[in-house]
Amino acid sequence: MRASLLQDFGSGRSQQLSLAKRILRIPWGLTALIVATCSIGFVVLYSAAGGSLDPWASRQMYRFAAGFVLMLLVALTDIRLWFKAAYPAYALGLVLLVLVHIMGTTGMGAQRWLEVGPLQLQPSELMKIAMVLVLARYFHGLSQEKIGNPLYLLWPVVLVLVPAALILKQPKLGTTLLMLLTAAAMFFCAGVRIWKFIGIGMAAAGALPLAWSFLRDYQKQRVLTFLDPESDPLGAGYHIIQSKIALGSGGLWGKGFLNGTQGHLQFLPERQTDFIFSMLSEEFGLVGGLVLLGLYTAILFYSLAISLRARSQFARLMAIGIATAFFANAFVNLAMVMGLVPVVGEPLPFLSYGGTAMITLLIGFGLVMNALVYADTPNPGAAS
DSSP, X not given: OHHHHHHHHHTTOOOOOOHHHHHHHSOXXXXXXXXXXXXXXXXXXXXXXXXXSTXXXXXXXXXXXXXXXXXXXXXXXXHHHHHHHHHHHHHHHHHHHHHHHHHOEEEXXXXXXXXXXXXXXXHHHHHHHHHHHHHHHHHTXXXXXXXXXXXXXXXXXXXXXXXXXXXXXXXXXXXXXXXXXXXXXXXXXXTOOHHHHHHHHHHHHHTHHHHHHHSOHHHHHHHHHHHOGGGSTTTTTHHHHHHHHHHHHTTTTOSOTTOOHHHHTTOSTTTTTTTHHHHHHHHHHHHHHHHHHHHHHHHHHXXXXXXXXXXSHHHHHHHHHHHHHHHHHHHHHHHHHTTSSOOOOOOOTTTSSOHHHHHHHHXXXXXXXXXXXXXXXXXXXXXX
């Protein structure tokens, strides 16, 4: 009897966790960090609208409420369901990406949204989660011997490059690069040797002149503006110049809530989306910026700690993939508003105004929480 129970547990056929146990296993500390970070976003969006909940803060709160419920539901759902849903979710993401090119709406020079009734979906954000799931499933249970064989890496490379090509065609270069970075981190954590990354990096560096010729004119202009923003201060360089002014004028403690001049006099462009960190820093200064960075760091390390706690490769890679995507997105946005990288139009996680980005990110962290709730499940791919 005892041997049979041990065998069932080892094969992943352990008894279902009760709802009460699953709720207790939810990492409520991580939940609190996410709520605190999103609350900062509500405050800044309220200020960006001149001290009004409309049009941004109230909508963002509704989206957060819906996403928060979804996050908890995802966390409590049996991990074996997410294992089985990996390829269907990926296939759905591909279909939506194709539909964007057929019937998507265009905004800000790119065709990247789908209208579903009153809602606007951005399939590239959904694909970030689907790609993490499908890569985690593929590498789950794959031996180190097979991972070391380049032939076994062809399929996951295809799984990454196909949606990346569709997103790049929208065009959305920033999201494409972030997806590739997330995939690279998952490949590395799955056991792919470092020399293979070095080889790919050298090949990519050699292909830069060719890649430059395929960039669109506005993308080339962004790179040139990054190198010399003062070359066109009222045109292409305007965004980053105003962002730096807002960042610097905040000083140590900031100008005070609702007192930011660059934002409220509308010198700072896209203050509710891409440059929301500049708005935050102008009003709350270096201290406010460091508080946000501290919350981001805590969320990142909490997620990585969860990945180390999980017994299954699927749960580990799922948590690592979401954590990497979160970190990469935050890093690129912060570096962008500081003038450290070209402007690529990526939102700041949990702060920037936007429905799809907010909800998909919360769903992603629901998967991170799920990795802890079912941390003791050694093989989610086993038959129940």
